[in-house]
Amino acid sequence: MSATGQGWFLDGVKEPTMPGIGRVRVAGLVRVFGASPLSSPGVLPMGRQVVTIGRDPECELMLNDTATSRRHARLERRGEHHYLVDLHSTNGTMVNGRRIREARLVENDVIRIGDTVFRFTDRGCETHSRRTPEERALTRGPGAIVGGARMELLAARIAKVAPTMLSVVIEGESGTGKELVARTIHEKSGRAGPFVAINCAALAATLIESELFGVKRGAFTGADRDREGLVKAANGGTLFLDEIGDMPIEAQAKLLRVLQEREVLPLGGTRPERVDVRVVCATHRDLDALVKSGRFRGDLLARLKEVNVRIPALRERIEDILPLLAHFLDQERATAKPTFPFLLALAHYPWPYNVREFESAIKVALALADHDKLELQHLPHQVQIVLDAHGREADDGSGTHVAVPKIVAPSRREAPDRATLEHLLREHGGNVSAVARLFGKQRMQIHRWMKRYGLDPEAYRG
Secondary structure: OEOOOOOOEOOOOOOOEEOOOEEOOOOEEEEEEOOOOOOOOOEEEOOOOEEEEEOOOOOOEEOOOOOOOOOOEEEEEEOOEEEEEEOOOOOOEEEOOEEEOEEEEOOOOEEEEOOEEEEEEOOOHHHHOOOOHHHHHOOOOOOOOOOOHHHHHHHHHHHHHOOOOOOEEEEOOOOOOHHHHHHHHHHOOOOOOOEEEEEHHHOOHHHHHHHHHOEOOOOOOOOOOOEOOHHHHOOOOEEEEEOHHHOOHHHHHHHHHHHHHOEEOOEOOOOOEEOOOEEEEEEOOOHHHHHHOOOOOHHHHHHHOOEEEEOOOHHHOHHHHHHHHHHHHHHOOOOOEEOHHHHHHHHHOOOOOHHHHHHHHHHHHHHHOOOOEEOHHHOOHHHHHHHOOOOOEOOOOOOOOOOOOOOOOOOOOOOOOHHHHHHHHHHOOOOHHHHHHHHOOOHHHHHHHHHHHOOOHHHHOO
């Protein structure tokens, strides 16, 4: 889908402009998942001031989603900010799990329109669609960096850097996959030597020099033989220094010599030994801040940071949950299919420990599932409860007031009282499926509750 003038640009050929403003940073929606796998393009850069979303073919963004109203919501640019406005839709418009009438959007907000979920980004959306088939292929197959558009672009950057001798610093939170990226760089480098990894944070300051640079016999008490260090062990290959920010300042000076002179001097040695190593580092720390505080050498950072790669946290790229889920299910040879509430919880949980925690949650779900479906209750408790308040109305926190109804959906583990069920049926026009989604239940469960209270959904329609 693409348009001329100020419309959508999904091919990424050009950046949209606005009269009197010129080039603008491109905000938009990145599709996470939907009721229909092909209900919308994956990336929807915003080029217009106002975009209407719904099932109506005349909407600028048309969703093939039966849970979406014909004119469901409107995305607006007002100055530097973007707002999402509900157009009195049947099933409501939600931002971060809360039902809104109008909300100002910020980076990485999770938006639900009908049964389609998006991530909002306020910049760089056009770059998501500037991908070649070769770039897309980089996130598929054995050893690939699994993910969506952002990871494809990262993989493309890695593919260009890998064959060089440039040193690389990989930044990212714990669990984002820094070592996987380092191994990928090594595998694509063409270097015949080994990949040698060391966690700088796991070694005592008194041992890190001997571990890295080796020891000559007699260098200290107990050194009864020559021992090769990890730098020499990585000769012809790649040395991966994890948590480089925790390396003692004394060892940093010797590492700088390795990078400058391509030689290593073991402890107790008198003659440097030539080495051919490519150094890749990883850290969750701010190395520039460590330099300013005197805890990291600036000259070493300049040598290490010839190329900088940042891996975004999973909460910043929730469009990756589907490819990651498929990857881990394939690894476990599992055939179970995720339900909508299961996926909804995955999209709304913040994943503080990133992909590592995500993988663990999927393994737990597979262990607990006793049939061919992955249900909400199969996820760890901390993931399940993100949907406890799903669908409630709230203030969006940006100064735009959104009224909170007097009756809201109770805990998903409890049956609603009659007044609550009546309120939700009335609010959703007797749409049993919509009410079921609020509770994370099947439609039959809602029918059982209605039968208990003697309620007829027809009474709330039209």
